[in-house]
Amino acid sequence: MMMHQGNFKIISNEKTAGGCFKLRVMAPEAAEEARPGQFVHLRVQQEIDKPFLRRPFAVCDAIDNGVLEILYKVRGRGTSLLSEKKEGGLLDIIGPLGNGFDCNVGSKRALVVAGGIGIAPLIFLSRKLLDAGREVVFMRGAVTAGDVLCRRELKDMKLNVITATDDGSEGIKSKITEVLENYLRKEKDKEMEIFAAGPRPMLKVVARLSGEYKMESQVSMDEMMACGVGVCLGCAVMTKDGYKLACKDGPVFKAGDIIWE
Amino acid sequence: MGVDLSVTLGKIKMANPVMVSSGTFGCGSEYGDLVDVNSLGAIVTKTVTLKPRSGNPPPRIAESASGMLNAIGLENIGIDRFIEEKLPYLRSLRVPAIISIAGDTVEEYVCLAERLNKEKTAALELNISCPNVKSKKGRMFSQDKEGVREVVSAVRRQTKAVLIVKLSPNVTDIKEIAMAAEEAGADVISLVNTFGGMLVDIEKKVPKLGNVTGGLSGPAIKPIALRMVYEAASCVDIPVVGQGGIMNWEDALEFIIVGADAVSIGTANFIDPRSTFKIVEGIKKYMAARGIEEISGLVGTLKINRE
CATH class of the missing domain: 2.40.30.10 (Translation factors)
Structure with a gap:
Protein backbone atom coordinates (compact mmCIF):
# COMPACT_ATOMS: atom_id res chain seq x y z
CA MET A 1 0.00 0.00 0.00
CA GLY A 98 -3.35 4.49 8.63
CA ASN A 99 -4.52 1.05 9.43
CA GLY A 100 -8.22 0.61 8.71
CA PHE A 101 -10.86 -1.93 9.71
CA ASP A 102 -10.16 -5.59 9.23
CA CYS A 103 -13.21 -6.63 7.21
CA ASN A 104 -12.11 -10.22 6.70
CA VAL A 105 -13.01 -11.81 10.01
CA GLY A 106 -15.21 -14.57 8.69
CA SER A 107 -18.89 -14.26 8.00
CA LYS A 108 -20.22 -13.03 11.34
CA ARG A 109 -23.02 -10.51 11.41
CA ALA A 110 -21.57 -7.01 11.62
CA LEU A 111 -22.91 -4.54 14.18
CA VAL A 112 -21.81 -1.13 13.00
CA VAL A 113 -22.13 1.55 15.69
CA ALA A 114 -21.89 5.22 14.71
CA GLY A 115 -21.88 8.14 17.14
CA GLY A 116 -22.40 11.57 15.54
CA ILE A 117 -19.83 12.45 12.89
CA GLY A 118 -18.11 9.14 13.73
CA ILE A 119 -20.41 7.74 11.06
CA ALA A 120 -17.97 8.93 8.35
CA PRO A 121 -15.69 5.86 8.02
CA LEU A 122 -18.58 3.46 8.66
CA ILE A 123 -20.30 4.19 5.35
CA PHE A 124 -17.32 2.92 3.37
CA LEU A 125 -16.97 0.03 5.80
CA SER A 126 -20.61 -1.02 5.49
CA ARG A 127 -20.44 -0.98 1.72
CA LYS A 128 -17.39 -3.25 1.78
CA LEU A 129 -18.99 -5.58 4.32
CA LEU A 130 -22.12 -5.88 2.19
CA ASP A 131 -20.00 -6.48 -0.91
CA ALA A 132 -18.38 -9.36 0.97
CA GLY A 133 -21.82 -10.82 1.64
CA ARG A 134 -21.94 -9.93 5.34
CA GLU A 135 -25.14 -9.09 7.16
CA VAL A 136 -24.92 -5.54 8.55
CA VAL A 137 -26.92 -3.97 11.36
CA PHE A 138 -26.22 -0.24 11.38
CA MET A 139 -26.79 1.63 14.65
CA ARG A 140 -26.71 5.39 14.27
CA GLY A 141 -26.76 7.84 17.18
CA ALA A 142 -27.36 11.59 17.01
CA VAL A 143 -28.35 14.39 19.39
CA THR A 144 -31.53 15.25 17.53
CA ALA A 145 -33.36 14.47 14.25
CA GLY A 146 -31.70 17.41 12.48
CA ASP A 147 -28.27 15.89 13.17
CA VAL A 148 -29.04 12.45 11.76
CA LEU A 149 -26.42 11.85 9.08
CA CYS A 150 -26.05 9.82 5.91
CA ARG A 151 -29.76 9.17 5.29
CA ARG A 152 -29.27 8.81 1.53
CA GLU A 153 -26.07 6.75 1.74
CA LEU A 154 -27.68 4.24 4.07
CA LYS A 155 -30.91 4.09 2.08
CA ASP A 156 -28.93 3.08 -1.00
CA MET A 157 -27.47 0.12 0.86
CA LYS A 158 -29.39 -2.96 1.88
CA LEU A 159 -28.95 -2.95 5.61
CA ASN A 160 -30.93 -2.79 8.80
CA VAL A 161 -30.62 0.73 10.23
CA ILE A 162 -31.49 1.52 13.84
CA THR A 163 -31.48 5.22 14.70
CA ALA A 164 -31.40 6.69 18.19
CA THR A 165 -31.50 10.34 19.24
CA ASP A 166 -30.83 11.86 22.65
CA ASP A 167 -34.12 13.82 22.56
CA GLY A 168 -36.23 11.14 20.88
CA SER A 169 -37.08 13.36 17.92
CA GLU A 170 -36.20 10.48 15.61
CA GLY A 171 -35.93 6.74 16.21
CA ILE A 172 -35.44 5.46 19.74
CA LYS A 173 -34.95 7.98 22.55
CA SER A 174 -31.71 6.59 23.85
CA LYS A 175 -27.95 6.66 23.72
CA ILE A 176 -26.69 4.52 20.86
CA THR A 177 -24.64 2.46 23.33
CA GLU A 178 -27.90 1.54 25.14
CA VAL A 179 -29.33 0.42 21.81
CA LEU A 180 -26.28 -1.76 21.34
CA GLU A 181 -26.55 -3.15 24.87
CA ASN A 182 -30.23 -4.05 24.43
CA TYR A 183 -29.51 -5.66 21.10
CA LEU A 184 -26.73 -7.78 22.57
CA ARG A 185 -28.92 -8.80 25.53
CA LYS A 186 -31.82 -9.95 23.32
CA GLU A 187 -29.91 -11.52 20.47
CA LYS A 188 -29.40 -15.26 20.96
CA ASP A 189 -26.96 -15.76 18.11
CA LYS A 190 -23.69 -14.37 19.42
CA GLU A 191 -21.78 -14.87 16.19
CA MET A 192 -21.39 -11.13 15.75
CA GLU A 193 -18.65 -8.56 15.50
CA ILE A 194 -18.76 -4.85 16.38
CA PHE A 195 -17.30 -1.97 14.36
CA ALA A 196 -17.56 1.47 15.97
CA ALA A 197 -16.54 5.09 15.54
CA GLY A 198 -17.60 8.09 17.58
CA PRO A 199 -16.72 10.01 20.73
CA ARG A 200 -14.24 8.37 23.09
CA PRO A 201 -16.78 7.82 25.94
CA MET A 202 -19.00 5.94 23.48
CA LEU A 203 -16.11 3.78 22.30
CA LYS A 204 -15.23 3.02 25.89
CA VAL A 205 -18.74 1.63 26.46
CA VAL A 206 -18.48 -0.38 23.23
CA ALA A 207 -15.21 -1.85 24.54
CA ARG A 208 -16.85 -2.78 27.86
CA LEU A 209 -19.85 -4.39 26.15
CA SER A 210 -17.77 -6.36 23.70
CA GLY A 211 -15.78 -7.64 26.67
CA GLU A 212 -18.92 -8.64 28.60
CA TYR A 213 -20.44 -10.40 25.60
CA LYS A 214 -17.08 -11.87 24.53
CA MET A 215 -17.25 -10.39 21.06
CA GLU A 216 -14.60 -9.01 18.77
CA SER A 217 -14.82 -5.28 18.30
CA GLN A 218 -12.87 -2.74 16.29
CA VAL A 219 -12.96 0.96 17.10
CA SER A 220 -11.64 3.99 15.24
CA MET A 221 -9.77 6.42 17.51
CA ASP A 222 -9.84 10.15 16.85
CA GLU A 223 -6.60 11.83 17.98
CA MET A 224 -4.82 15.11 17.38
CA MET A 225 -2.13 14.49 14.75
CA ALA A 226 0.75 16.37 13.21
CA CYS A 227 2.56 14.28 10.59
CA GLY A 228 -0.03 11.54 9.99
CA VAL A 229 2.64 9.05 8.89
CA GLY A 230 4.28 7.91 12.12
CA VAL A 231 7.30 10.17 12.48
CA CYS A 232 6.25 12.80 15.03
CA LEU A 233 4.85 10.27 17.52
CA GLY A 234 2.26 12.83 18.59
CA CYS A 235 -0.92 10.74 18.40
CA ALA A 236 -0.11 8.18 21.07
CA VAL A 237 -2.86 5.83 22.25
CA MET A 238 -2.23 3.73 25.35
CA THR A 239 -2.73 0.01 24.70
CA LYS A 240 -1.98 -3.23 26.51
CA ASP A 241 1.30 -3.31 24.57
CA GLY A 242 2.24 0.28 25.47
CA TYR A 243 1.78 3.38 23.36
CA LYS A 244 0.65 2.89 19.78
CA LEU A 245 0.17 5.56 17.12
CA ALA A 246 -3.32 6.45 15.95
CA CYS A 247 -1.92 7.48 12.56
CA LYS A 248 0.08 4.37 11.78
CA ASP A 249 -0.93 1.49 14.06
CA GLY A 250 -4.52 2.81 14.02
CA PRO A 251 -6.76 4.72 13.77
CA VAL A 252 -8.61 1.41 14.05
CA PHE A 253 -7.73 -0.73 17.06
CA LYS A 254 -9.25 -3.76 18.74
CA ALA A 255 -11.35 -2.22 21.51
CA GLY A 256 -10.00 -4.74 24.01
CA ASP A 257 -6.42 -3.63 23.38
CA ILE A 258 -7.00 -0.01 24.40
CA ILE A 259 -6.37 1.18 27.95
CA TRP A 260 -9.31 3.55 28.32
CA GLU A 261 -8.45 5.45 31.50
CA MET B 1 23.92 28.76 -14.82
CA GLY B 2 24.79 25.80 -12.64
CA VAL B 3 25.17 26.55 -8.96
CA ASP B 4 27.19 24.60 -6.41
CA LEU B 5 25.12 23.92 -3.31
CA SER B 6 27.52 21.47 -1.70
CA VAL B 7 28.65 22.06 1.85
CA THR B 8 30.97 20.29 4.25
CA LEU B 9 30.12 20.16 7.93
CA GLY B 10 33.18 18.85 9.72
CA LYS B 11 33.84 15.83 7.54
CA ILE B 12 30.22 15.44 6.47
CA LYS B 13 29.91 16.14 2.78
CA MET B 14 26.42 17.19 1.70
CA ALA B 15 25.19 17.84 -1.83
CA ASN B 16 23.03 20.67 -0.55
CA PRO B 17 22.69 22.58 2.72
CA VAL B 18 19.13 21.51 3.52
CA MET B 19 18.78 18.72 6.06
CA VAL B 20 15.87 17.38 8.11
CA SER B 21 15.69 17.78 11.88
CA SER B 22 15.60 15.04 14.45
CA GLY B 23 12.12 13.82 15.33
CA THR B 24 10.49 15.18 12.20
CA PHE B 25 11.50 12.60 9.62
CA GLY B 26 11.66 9.33 11.54
CA CYS B 27 14.59 7.27 10.35
CA GLY B 28 14.12 8.17 6.71
CA SER B 29 11.95 5.44 5.25
CA GLU B 30 8.62 6.72 6.63
CA TYR B 31 8.25 9.43 3.98
CA GLY B 32 9.74 7.24 1.26
CA ASP B 33 6.53 7.15 -0.81
CA LEU B 34 6.46 10.94 -1.04
CA VAL B 35 10.05 12.15 -0.90
CA ASP B 36 13.26 11.01 -2.55
CA VAL B 37 15.27 10.69 0.64
CA ASN B 38 18.50 10.81 -1.38
CA SER B 39 17.67 14.38 -2.42
CA LEU B 40 18.06 15.64 1.16
CA GLY B 41 21.28 17.31 2.25
CA ALA B 42 21.37 14.96 5.22
CA ILE B 43 18.99 13.25 7.57
CA VAL B 44 19.14 13.56 11.33
CA THR B 45 17.34 10.60 12.86
CA LYS B 46 14.82 10.53 15.67
CA THR B 47 16.78 10.65 18.93
CA VAL B 48 17.79 7.26 20.25
CA THR B 49 18.56 6.51 23.91
CA LEU B 50 20.34 3.62 25.61
CA LYS B 51 17.14 1.94 26.80
CA PRO B 52 13.80 2.10 24.99
CA ARG B 53 11.60 4.98 26.16
CA SER B 54 7.82 4.89 26.07
CA GLY B 55 7.40 8.66 25.90
CA ASN B 56 5.05 11.06 27.63
CA PRO B 57 1.33 10.60 28.29
CA PRO B 58 -1.02 12.03 25.64
CA PRO B 59 -2.01 14.56 24.51
CA ARG B 60 1.49 15.03 23.19
CA ILE B 61 0.85 17.78 20.67
CA ALA B 62 -1.22 20.94 20.43
CA GLU B 63 -1.44 23.69 17.87
CA SER B 64 -1.00 27.41 18.49
CA ALA B 65 -0.73 30.48 16.31
CA SER B 66 1.74 29.56 13.55
CA GLY B 67 3.25 26.91 15.70
CA MET B 68 3.12 23.51 17.26
CA LEU B 69 3.69 22.56 20.86
CA ASN B 70 4.97 19.06 21.54
CA ALA B 71 5.97 16.92 24.47
CA ILE B 72 6.68 13.54 22.90
CA GLY B 73 9.23 12.62 25.56
CA LEU B 74 11.84 10.98 23.34
CA GLU B 75 9.82 7.86 22.65
CA ASN B 76 12.19 5.47 20.90
CA ILE B 77 13.08 1.82 20.57
CA GLY B 78 16.50 2.03 22.25
CA ILE B 79 19.96 1.64 20.77
CA ASP B 80 19.93 -2.18 20.41
CA ARG B 81 16.85 -2.30 18.22
CA PHE B 82 17.92 0.91 16.46
CA ILE B 83 21.18 -0.70 15.34
CA GLU B 84 19.40 -3.84 14.24
CA GLU B 85 16.28 -2.36 12.62
CA LYS B 86 17.08 1.18 11.47
CA LEU B 87 20.80 1.37 10.77
CA PRO B 88 20.85 -0.95 7.71
CA TYR B 89 18.41 1.30 5.84
CA LEU B 90 20.28 4.45 6.89
CA ARG B 91 23.53 2.90 5.65
CA SER B 92 21.94 2.16 2.29
CA LEU B 93 21.26 5.87 1.67
CA ARG B 94 23.51 7.96 -0.52
CA VAL B 95 23.07 10.96 1.80
CA PRO B 96 24.70 11.32 5.21
CA ALA B 97 22.71 9.92 8.13
CA ILE B 98 23.39 11.72 11.38
CA ILE B 99 22.37 9.72 14.43
CA SER B 100 20.79 11.79 17.19
CA ILE B 101 21.52 10.49 20.69
CA ALA B 102 20.42 11.52 24.18
CA GLY B 103 21.13 10.30 27.69
CA ASP B 104 20.15 11.05 31.26
CA THR B 105 23.79 11.14 32.28
CA VAL B 106 27.17 11.86 30.69
CA GLU B 107 27.94 8.14 30.95
CA GLU B 108 24.90 7.30 28.85
CA TYR B 109 25.99 9.68 26.09
CA VAL B 110 29.46 8.13 26.15
CA CYS B 111 28.03 4.62 26.07
CA LEU B 112 25.83 5.48 23.08
CA ALA B 113 28.78 7.02 21.24
CA GLU B 114 30.79 3.87 21.95
CA ARG B 115 28.07 1.62 20.57
CA LEU B 116 27.75 3.70 17.41
CA ASN B 117 31.54 3.88 17.06
CA LYS B 118 31.57 0.11 16.74
CA GLU B 119 29.03 0.47 13.95
CA LYS B 120 31.35 3.00 12.28
CA THR B 121 28.70 5.71 12.31
CA ALA B 122 30.18 8.80 10.64
CA ALA B 123 28.22 11.49 12.44
CA LEU B 124 26.40 11.99 15.72
CA GLU B 125 24.12 14.74 16.92
CA LEU B 126 24.13 15.19 20.68
CA ASN B 127 20.62 16.10 21.68
CA ILE B 128 21.36 17.92 24.92
CA SER B 129 18.35 20.18 24.56
CA CYS B 130 15.13 18.19 24.67
CA PRO B 131 12.81 20.27 26.86
CA ASN B 132 10.46 17.38 27.58
CA VAL B 133 12.65 15.01 29.52
CA LYS B 134 14.75 15.69 32.55
CA SER B 135 18.34 14.55 32.85
CA LYS B 136 19.57 13.23 36.20
CA LYS B 137 20.56 16.76 37.19
CA GLY B 138 17.02 17.95 36.64
CA ARG B 139 17.67 20.19 33.67
CA MET B 140 19.01 20.06 30.17
CA PHE B 141 22.77 19.73 29.68
CA SER B 142 22.59 22.60 27.25
CA GLN B 143 21.32 25.06 29.84
CA ASP B 144 24.69 25.93 31.33
CA LYS B 145 28.19 25.97 29.91
CA GLU B 146 29.52 23.52 32.53
CA GLY B 147 26.91 20.97 31.45
CA VAL B 148 27.76 21.48 27.79
CA ARG B 149 31.50 21.16 28.42
CA GLU B 150 31.12 18.05 30.51
CA VAL B 151 29.00 16.06 28.08
CA VAL B 152 30.65 17.26 24.84
CA SER B 153 34.21 16.69 26.01
CA ALA B 154 33.36 13.23 27.38
CA VAL B 155 31.83 12.15 24.06
CA ARG B 156 34.66 13.83 22.13
CA ARG B 157 37.22 11.63 23.92
CA GLN B 158 35.19 8.59 22.91
CA THR B 159 34.58 9.13 19.23
CA LYS B 160 36.18 10.39 16.04
CA ALA B 161 32.75 10.69 14.40
CA VAL B 162 31.68 14.18 13.41
CA LEU B 163 30.04 15.64 16.49
CA ILE B 164 27.10 17.99 16.04
CA VAL B 165 25.83 19.52 19.27
CA LYS B 166 22.19 20.58 19.27
CA LEU B 167 21.59 23.58 21.49
CA SER B 168 18.58 24.79 23.39
CA PRO B 169 17.25 28.31 22.99
CA ASN B 170 16.08 28.25 26.61
CA VAL B 171 19.19 30.03 27.87
CA THR B 172 20.19 33.54 28.87
CA ASP B 173 23.22 33.84 26.64
CA ILE B 174 23.48 31.54 23.61
CA LYS B 175 26.96 32.87 22.79
CA GLU B 176 28.60 31.44 25.90
CA ILE B 177 26.86 28.10 25.34
CA ALA B 178 27.96 27.99 21.69
CA MET B 179 31.56 28.80 22.64
CA ALA B 180 31.52 26.16 25.39
CA ALA B 181 30.45 23.53 22.83
CA GLU B 182 33.22 24.60 20.45
CA GLU B 183 35.90 24.57 23.16
CA ALA B 184 34.80 21.13 24.33
CA GLY B 185 35.36 19.67 20.88
CA ALA B 186 32.13 20.00 18.93
CA ASP B 187 32.69 19.88 15.16
CA VAL B 188 29.39 21.60 14.41
CA ILE B 189 26.67 23.30 16.44
CA SER B 190 23.04 23.11 15.53
CA LEU B 191 20.38 25.45 16.86
CA VAL B 192 17.72 25.93 17.96
CA ASN B 193 15.77 23.13 19.57
CA THR B 194 12.24 24.03 20.69
CA PHE B 195 11.29 26.81 23.10
CA GLY B 196 9.66 25.78 26.36
CA GLY B 197 5.97 26.63 26.19
CA MET B 198 2.50 25.71 27.35
CA LEU B 199 -1.17 25.96 26.36
CA VAL B 200 -4.29 25.72 28.52
CA ASP B 201 -7.78 24.43 27.78
CA ILE B 202 -9.90 27.15 29.43
CA GLU B 203 -13.08 25.02 29.53
CA LYS B 204 -11.51 22.19 31.50
CA LYS B 205 -8.78 24.37 33.05
CA VAL B 206 -6.18 21.76 32.20
CA PRO B 207 -2.93 21.97 30.25
CA LYS B 208 -3.34 21.01 26.59
CA LEU B 209 -0.36 18.67 26.92
CA GLY B 210 -0.21 15.58 29.12
CA ASN B 211 3.30 16.66 30.16
CA VAL B 212 1.94 20.12 31.17
CA THR B 213 4.71 21.95 29.31
CA GLY B 214 6.27 21.26 25.94
CA GLY B 215 8.45 22.66 23.21
CA LEU B 216 7.25 25.23 20.69
CA SER B 217 8.30 24.96 17.05
CA GLY B 218 7.17 26.38 13.73
CA PRO B 219 7.12 29.86 12.21
CA ALA B 220 6.13 31.36 15.57
CA ILE B 221 9.72 30.92 16.77
CA LYS B 222 11.57 31.84 13.58
CA PRO B 223 12.63 35.42 14.40
CA ILE B 224 13.94 34.37 17.82
CA ALA B 225 15.72 31.36 16.37
CA LEU B 226 17.23 33.56 13.67
CA ARG B 227 18.55 36.03 16.24
CA MET B 228 20.13 33.20 18.22
CA VAL B 229 21.75 31.63 15.14
CA TYR B 230 23.09 35.07 14.24
CA GLU B 231 24.59 35.51 17.72
CA ALA B 232 26.04 31.99 17.86
CA ALA B 233 27.51 32.13 14.34
CA SER B 234 29.22 35.42 15.17
CA CYS B 235 31.24 33.92 18.00
CA VAL B 236 32.31 30.42 16.85
CA ASP B 237 34.55 29.26 14.02
CA ILE B 238 32.95 25.83 13.57
CA PRO B 239 30.04 25.35 11.13
CA VAL B 240 26.55 26.21 12.31
CA VAL B 241 23.31 24.48 11.34
CA GLY B 242 20.44 26.96 11.59
CA GLN B 243 16.92 25.87 12.35
CA GLY B 244 13.72 27.02 13.99
CA GLY B 245 10.51 27.57 12.08
CA ILE B 246 11.88 27.41 8.53
CA MET B 247 8.91 26.91 6.20
CA ASN B 248 10.28 27.96 2.80
CA TRP B 249 13.40 28.93 0.86
CA GLU B 250 13.15 32.57 1.90
CA ASP B 251 13.29 31.56 5.57
CA ALA B 252 16.23 29.25 4.84
CA LEU B 253 18.15 32.06 3.14
CA GLU B 254 17.67 34.34 6.15
CA PHE B 255 19.43 31.75 8.31
CA ILE B 256 22.24 31.32 5.77
CA ILE B 257 22.74 35.07 5.42
CA VAL B 258 23.10 35.52 9.19
CA GLY B 259 25.79 32.84 9.24
CA ALA B 260 24.33 29.32 9.08
CA ASP B 261 26.40 26.98 6.88
CA ALA B 262 23.42 24.68 6.53
CA VAL B 263 19.77 24.68 7.57
CA SER B 264 17.52 22.04 8.99
CA ILE B 265 13.83 21.62 8.36
CA GLY B 266 11.60 20.34 11.15
CA THR B 267 7.93 21.08 11.64
CA ALA B 268 7.52 22.09 7.97
CA ASN B 269 7.92 18.40 7.05
CA PHE B 270 4.61 17.67 8.76
CA ILE B 271 2.80 20.29 6.72
CA ASP B 272 4.50 19.52 3.45
CA PRO B 273 6.80 16.49 3.32
CA ARG B 274 8.31 17.96 0.15
CA SER B 275 9.34 21.22 1.84
CA THR B 276 13.02 20.29 1.79
CA PHE B 277 13.02 19.69 -1.93
CA LYS B 278 11.18 22.97 -2.60
CA ILE B 279 13.63 24.87 -0.38
CA VAL B 280 16.63 23.48 -2.30
CA GLU B 281 15.02 24.51 -5.60
CA GLY B 282 14.25 27.99 -4.26
CA ILE B 283 17.81 28.55 -3.06
CA LYS B 284 19.14 27.40 -6.44
CA LYS B 285 16.97 29.89 -8.31
CA TYR B 286 17.88 32.71 -5.94
CA MET B 287 21.59 32.04 -6.48
CA ALA B 288 21.29 31.64 -10.24
CA ALA B 289 19.38 34.91 -10.56
CA ARG B 290 22.12 36.75 -8.68
CA GLY B 291 25.13 35.01 -10.23
CA ILE B 292 26.17 33.41 -6.94
CA GLU B 293 28.07 30.26 -7.88
CA GLU B 294 28.66 28.67 -4.50
CA ILE B 295 26.45 28.53 -1.46
CA SER B 296 29.44 29.49 0.69
CA GLY B 297 29.28 32.83 -1.08
CA LEU B 298 26.06 33.53 0.80
CA VAL B 299 26.93 32.34 4.29
CA GLY B 300 27.24 35.20 6.75
CA THR B 301 26.82 37.91 4.13
CA LEU B 302 24.57 40.00 6.34
CA LYS B 303 25.27 43.70 5.88
CA ILE B 304 24.82 45.84 8.92
CA ASN B 305 25.08 49.54 8.37
CA ARG B 306 26.10 51.16 11.62
CA GLU B 307 26.73 54.83 11.14
Missing part, protein backbone atom coordinates in the same frame (compact mmCIF):
# COMPACT_ATOMS: atom_id res chain seq x y z
CA MET A 2 1.30 3.37 -0.96
CA MET A 3 0.52 6.90 0.18
CA HIS A 4 0.13 9.71 -2.29
CA GLN A 5 0.40 13.47 -2.07
CA GLY A 6 -1.15 15.80 -4.55
CA ASN A 7 -3.41 18.71 -5.30
CA PHE A 8 -6.69 17.04 -6.12
CA LYS A 9 -9.66 18.61 -7.79
CA ILE A 10 -12.80 19.27 -5.78
CA ILE A 11 -15.88 17.88 -7.50
CA SER A 12 -18.38 19.06 -4.92
CA ASN A 13 -18.54 20.32 -1.35
CA GLU A 14 -22.14 20.29 -0.22
CA LYS A 15 -23.91 20.93 3.03
CA THR A 16 -25.69 17.91 4.46
CA ALA A 17 -27.40 17.66 7.85
CA GLY A 18 -26.34 18.89 11.26
CA GLY A 19 -23.70 21.42 10.17
CA CYS A 20 -21.88 18.76 8.18
CA PHE A 21 -20.50 18.84 4.66
CA LYS A 22 -19.74 16.16 2.13
CA LEU A 23 -16.58 16.85 0.16
CA ARG A 24 -15.85 14.91 -3.01
CA VAL A 25 -12.45 15.05 -4.69
CA MET A 26 -11.13 13.35 -7.81
CA ALA A 27 -8.12 11.44 -6.51
CA PRO A 28 -7.89 8.18 -8.47
CA GLU A 29 -4.67 6.76 -6.97
CA ALA A 30 -5.68 7.54 -3.41
CA ALA A 31 -9.27 6.37 -3.94
CA GLU A 32 -8.11 3.10 -5.40
CA GLU A 33 -5.77 2.37 -2.51
CA ALA A 34 -8.12 3.48 0.28
CA ARG A 35 -9.55 0.91 2.68
CA PRO A 36 -12.38 1.48 5.17
CA GLY A 37 -11.13 3.14 8.36
CA GLN A 38 -8.19 4.86 6.69
CA PHE A 39 -7.89 8.63 6.60
CA VAL A 40 -6.54 11.43 4.46
CA HIS A 41 -4.48 14.34 5.75
CA LEU A 42 -5.71 17.66 4.37
CA ARG A 43 -3.92 20.96 4.16
CA VAL A 44 -6.84 23.29 4.46
CA GLN A 45 -4.93 26.46 3.61
CA GLN A 46 -1.46 27.42 2.42
CA GLU A 47 -0.70 30.18 4.93
CA ILE A 48 1.14 29.63 8.21
CA ASP A 49 -1.93 30.95 9.95
CA LYS A 50 -4.38 28.71 11.84
CA PRO A 51 -4.94 25.91 11.05
CA PHE A 52 -1.20 25.48 10.86
CA LEU A 53 -1.06 21.69 10.78
CA ARG A 54 -2.85 19.33 8.43
CA ARG A 55 -6.12 17.84 9.60
CA PRO A 56 -6.97 14.15 9.37
CA PHE A 57 -10.39 13.12 7.97
CA ALA A 58 -11.76 9.60 7.66
CA VAL A 59 -12.46 8.38 4.16
CA CYS A 60 -16.27 8.29 4.04
CA ASP A 61 -16.26 6.47 0.74
CA ALA A 62 -13.90 5.70 -2.11
CA ILE A 63 -15.93 4.89 -5.14
CA ASP A 64 -14.62 2.96 -8.11
CA ASN A 65 -14.64 6.02 -10.38
CA GLY A 66 -11.71 7.60 -8.54
CA VAL A 67 -13.73 9.83 -6.25
CA LEU A 68 -12.78 10.14 -2.62
CA GLU A 69 -15.49 11.30 -0.24
CA ILE A 70 -15.05 13.01 3.10
CA LEU A 71 -17.82 13.84 5.54
CA TYR A 72 -16.93 16.53 8.07
CA LYS A 73 -18.60 18.66 10.68
CA VAL A 74 -17.81 22.36 10.86
CA ARG A 75 -16.30 22.86 14.31
CA GLY A 76 -13.41 25.29 14.17
CA ARG A 77 -11.51 27.49 11.79
CA GLY A 78 -10.08 24.60 9.76
CA THR A 79 -13.38 22.95 8.97
CA SER A 80 -14.97 26.36 8.46
CA LEU A 81 -12.37 27.22 5.79
CA LEU A 82 -12.82 23.77 4.29
CA SER A 83 -16.57 24.35 3.98
CA GLU A 84 -15.88 27.42 1.85
CA LYS A 85 -13.94 25.44 -0.78
CA LYS A 86 -15.56 25.54 -4.17
CA GLU A 87 -16.07 22.99 -6.91
CA GLY A 88 -13.15 23.02 -9.32
CA GLY A 89 -10.64 24.15 -6.70
CA LEU A 90 -7.64 22.09 -5.64
CA LEU A 91 -6.98 20.52 -2.27
CA ASP A 92 -3.60 19.31 -0.99
CA ILE A 93 -4.14 15.77 0.25
CA ILE A 94 -1.83 13.07 1.61
CA GLY A 95 -3.31 9.62 1.77
CA PRO A 96 -4.65 7.13 2.21
CA LEU A 97 -3.05 6.77 5.63
